[in-house]
Amino acid sequence: MSDRLDRWALASARVPFRVKVAVVWVAIFAFLTFFFWIAQFDTDWMLDNFEYITRGLVWTLYIAIGGIVLATVLAILGALARISSNPIAYGISGFYVSFFRGTPLIVQMFLIYLALPQVAGNLHDRFGDLFPQSFVTQLTLEAAVAGTLALGLNYGAYMTEIFRAGIQSVAGGQGEAADALGMTYRQKMRKVVLPQAFRVIIPPTGNEFIAMLKDTALVSFLGTTVANAEIFRRASLVGQAEVKGLEALVLAAGLYWGLTIVFTFFQRRLEARVSRGYVRTAAGPRDITSDQPHGGAA
Amino acid sequence: MTGDVIIRVEGLHKRFGRLEVVKGVDLDLHKGEVVVVFGRSGSGKSTLLRCINFLDDPTQGLVEVAGMRLSGGHRTRRKREQVRQLRLHVGMVFQQFNLFPHMTALDNVSVAPICAGLKDNRTHAMELLEQVGLADKADEHPIRLSGGQQQRVAIARALAMRPDAMLFDEPTSALDPELIGEVLAVMKSLATEIHMPMIVVTHEMGFAREVADRALFFHQGVVWEDGTPEQVFGATQKPETKKFLDAVL
Numbered sequence: 001m002s003d004r005l006d007r008w009a010l011a012s013a014r015v016p017f018r019v020k021v022a023v024v025w026v027a028i029f030a031f032l033t034f035f036f037w038i039a040q041f042d043t044d045w046m047l048d049n050f051e052y053i054t055r056g057l058v059w060t061l062y063i064a065i066g067g068i069v070l071a072t073v074l075a076i077l078g079a080l081a082r083i084s085s086n087p088i089a090y091g092i093s094g095f096y097v098s099f100f101r102g103t104p105l106i107v108q109m110f111l112i113y114l115a116l117p118q119v120a121g122n123l124h125d126r127f128g129d130l131f132p133q134s135f136v137t138q139l140t141l142e143a144a145v146a147g148t149l150a151l152g153l154n155y156g157a158y159m160t161e162i163f164r165a166g167i168q169s170v171a172g173g174q175g176e177a178a179d180a181l182g183m184t185y186r187q188k189m190r191k192v193v194l195p196q197a198f199r200v201i202i203p204p205t206g207n208e209f210i211a212m213l214k215d216t217a218l219v220s221f222l223g224t225t226v227a228n229a230e231i232f233r234r235a236s237l238v239g240q241a242e243v244k245g246l247e248a249l250v251l252a253a254g255l256y257w258g259l260t261i262v263f264t265f266f267q268r269r270l271e272a273r274v275s276r277g278y279v280r281t282a283a284g285p286r287d288i289t290s291d292q293p294h295g296g297a298a
Numbered sequence: 299m300t301g302d303v304i305i306r307v308e309g310l311h312k313r314f315g316r317l318e319v320v321k322g323v324d325l326d327l328h329k330g331e332v333v334v335v336f337g338r339s340g341s342g343k344s345t346l347l348r349c350i351n352f353l354d355d356p357t358q359g360l361v362e363v364a365g366m367r368l369s370g371g372h373r374t375r376r377k378r379e380q381v382r383q384l385r386l387h388v389g390m391v392f393q394q395f396n397l398f399p400h401m402t403a404l405d406n407v408s409v410a411p412i413c414a415g416l417k418d419n420r421t422h423a424m425e426l427l428e429q430v431g432l433a434d435k436a437d438e439h440p441i442r443l444s445g446g447q448q449q450r451v452a453i454a455r456a457l458a459m460r461p462d463a464m465l466f467d468e469p470t471s472a473l474d475p476e477l478i479g480e481v482l483a484v485m486k487s488l489a490t491e492i493h494m495p496m497i498v499v500t501h502e503m504g505f506a507r508e509v510a511d512r513a514l515f516f517h518q519g520v521v522w523e524d525g526t527p528e529q530v531f532g533a534t535q536k537p538e539t540k541k542f543l544d545a546v547l
Contacts, residue, residue, distance in 0.1 A: 176353055177396035181410035181459060182386035185378075191409055195400050 039246060046247050049238055053251050056231035060259070063148050063216045063230060068209045070152025071159050078160030079167055080189070093160065100157035106218050108154055113146035113222045144228050147219030155208055162208070166201035167193060202274050206267035213259050217252075231255050302329040303362075304463045304495045305350060305388070310359035312345050319345045321519035322359075327463060330493035334506040334527070337516030338542060343499045346516075347465050350497070351388045352381045363387050364462055386414065389456030393468040395448045397440040403427060403451045404436040407458045414459065426454035430484050446477030450484050457488075464488070466498040478502070485509070501546055507531060515539045 012020075074096075081093035100108065120139035123131040141149070170193050178188035220233035229237070231252050239248025305327040312320040320342040327333055335343045348354040349370075350361055356370035364387040368380055397406050404423055411419035427433045430450040432443075440448050449469055456464060466485065470478040482505045488494040489509050500506065506513055506527050513530040515523040515538075523530055523539050534540055 171396075173392060173394055173396035174398065177390075177392065177398070177455075178410075179353060180351055180385055180388075180390040180392075181413075181455070182382050183410060183413050184382065187413040191413065192398055196398075199400075 036250075041250075042244060042247050045242070045244050046251055049244075049248065050251065052238060053231060053234045053248065054255065056229055056234040057255060057259075059144060059228050059230040060213065060216045060255075063144055063151065063219055064209065064213045066148040067151035067155060067212050067216070068205070070148065071155035071208070071212075072205065074152065074156030075159035075163040076194075078156060079163035082160060082164045083167060097157045097160050100154050105150065105154045105215060106221065109147055109150040109218060109222060112150050112153075113141060113143060116141065116146075142228070143219060143222035144230070147216070147222055151212055151215060151219075155212055159205065159208055162204050163197070163201055166197040169200050170196045199274050203267070203271040206263075206270055210260055210263050210267065213263065214256055217256070303327070304329055304331075304364075305497070306360075306362040307346070307350060308360040308362070310346065310349055310361070311357045312342070312349055312354060313357045318357075319519055320349065320356075323519075323521055325497075325514075325521070327495050327497055329495060331495050331512065332489045332510045333497045333512045333514060334510040335497060335499045335514045335516055336501055336503075336506070336542075336546075337522070341516040342519040343516040344467050347390075347467050347497060347499055350465060351385050351390055353390075386459055387462045389459060389461035389464040391449070391452050391456055391464065391466045391469050393471050395440070395445070395452045395472070397448050397452055397455070399440050402437050402439055403432060403443065406440070406451055407455045410455065411458050416460075419458070423454070423458055426457050427451070429457075429487075430454045431480075444477060445473045446480045449473065449481045453481075453484055453488075457494075462495070464494055464496040466496060466500065468499050468501075470500065470502060503531060503543075503547060515542065517542075 078093045078096060081089035082097075084090055117136060117140040120131065120136040124133060124136050174192055174196065175188060178192040183191070216230055217232035219230055220236060235248040235252035236245075239245040303326050305325075307323055307325040310320055310323045310325075311318065319340075323342075323346055325333075325346075335346070337343050345354055349356045350363075352361070352368070352370070355373075358370070360367055360369050361384070362368075363384050366380065366384050366387075368377075368384055371377070373381070397403075398409070401409060404420070404427065407426055408419045408423035411422065416422075424433065424436065427436050430453055432447055432450055432454070435443060435447060435451075440451070443451065453464075453469075469485070470481050473481065482502060485496070485498070486505070486509050489496065498505075498510070510527050513523075513525065513527045514521050515530060515534075515536075517523075517538050523534060523536050530539065531543060534543070
């Protein structure tokens with residue numbers, strides 16, 4: 001008996017680990033297929049509506065890219081304020097980080113989407129001269145815009161801490177050398193500290209972007225008009241209308257998953273690129289390829 | 299202030315909390331003069347150097363460079379700018395080199411002159427690299443240079459601002475023994491060829507004897523002994539100096 005077990009273990013050891021993992025994945029997909037078959041999955045409907053839902057991809061990307069750009073700008077400002085000795089800058093950034101990390105993202109979205117027009121409307125009612133009707137219209141934001149703002153503000157708060165840590169990870173001697181050379185604070189930050197901090201900051205920022213891709217789905221709760229609705233909004237609209245909720249959701253989930261896989265791939269490459277460079281390889285300095293990254297020279 | 303004094307330090311004190319590291323130092327650095335400062339670690343010699351260009355803020359006392367007299371204290375916007383102006387006149391070389399790792403050697407040397415809007419900064423930077431014997435390494439990043447080469451780039455970087463004087467804070471202490479000579483040779487050529495005034499914190503007694511005009515022995519935060527290298531190294535009458543020299547030599 002134990003002989004057979006041994007032979008089985010030996011045979012198994014000859015199969016590479018990766019092949020075994022692949023078999024596990026195949027089994028999982030087989031099970032899912034079976035599950036969808038049991039659930040009477042309507043693949044024809046999926047094919048018919050694939051294009052409609054996929055068109056939301058563009059809006060998902062718009063929102064995520066807009067959000068990460070806004071978040072990056074806010075995080076740089078926030079981080080500089082967090083390490084500054086100016087009480088106003090420090091106080092504002094402290095409030096910003098505390099509030100946006102301390103409240104749910106979905107609440108922030110609704111605050112920006114609903115509260116802004118209400119405040120603007122009241123201002124218009126009371127001080128009509130100062131705040132014309134156009135002011136109210138301007139602050140009545142498109143759902144996608146309000147969502148992008150909320151995502152940027154929220155992620156910017158988290159990224160402030162990432163950026164602060166990145167800036168503080170630059171060795172103190174670097175700042176001192178810049179000071180001793182008579183550089184101004186701005187020059188020191190722009191030429192010396194931030195380019196080095198970015199090497200530390202870029203990989204986690206990639207992670208934040210990937211996380212944000214998925215959080216764009218929350219924007220659908222703001223009720224975007226169909227013309228500029230992102231993936232999830234489209235999926236839930238068309239799924240509810242034709243009582244094909246599961247099919248629509250599986251399509252949406254697949255799209256998000258695919259996006260994440262693609263961007264994770266790029267993020268890994270970026271990470272590898274960024275971490276190369278200053279580090280001498282064990283084989284010696286001559287082994288470093290000539291296309292060294294130049295420290296994200298800003 | 300007589301015309302040939304480049305850096306003057308008057309009654310300088312530096313306290314870190316309750317610990318007083320520098321306890322009243324007066325020092326003049328004259329035109330073309332090389333002053334070597336030595337003493338036990340913790341005797342305040344590096345702190346004095348860092349106070350001269352305000353990397354450490356003097357608790358008490360004055361520093362005068364190029365006609366600017368500055369004391370320590372809160373950095374208002376105006377004070378910050380004054381400190382910056384003063385630093386433009388004083389080059390500093392650090393024990394740990396502190397080269398900018400994301401820039402080539404040439405960029406390291408030219409970045410500060412570019413920031414300051416000086417003219418011909420690239421050609422001047424190239425000349426300086428040549429002067430320290432590293433013209434062929436202009437496009438290398440610091441990681442690919444040896445410690446001695448890095449320190450020579452750091453010297454060129456400080457010279458690029460055309461300073462009136464140089465401060466060297468233990469420039470060879472972080473180097474492997476076989477690399478010390480090349481750095482000292484560059485420093486020596488600065489002293490003998492362009493007569494750059496400099497204050498050098500170092501334990502390289504050979505360099506001190508050969509190049510220095512004055513040697514200061516630092517002890518317990520004050521200048522314990524001040525004289526020519528021959529006097530201080532060869533004929534000191536003070537037991538503390540003797541004890542230290544016996545331990546080092």
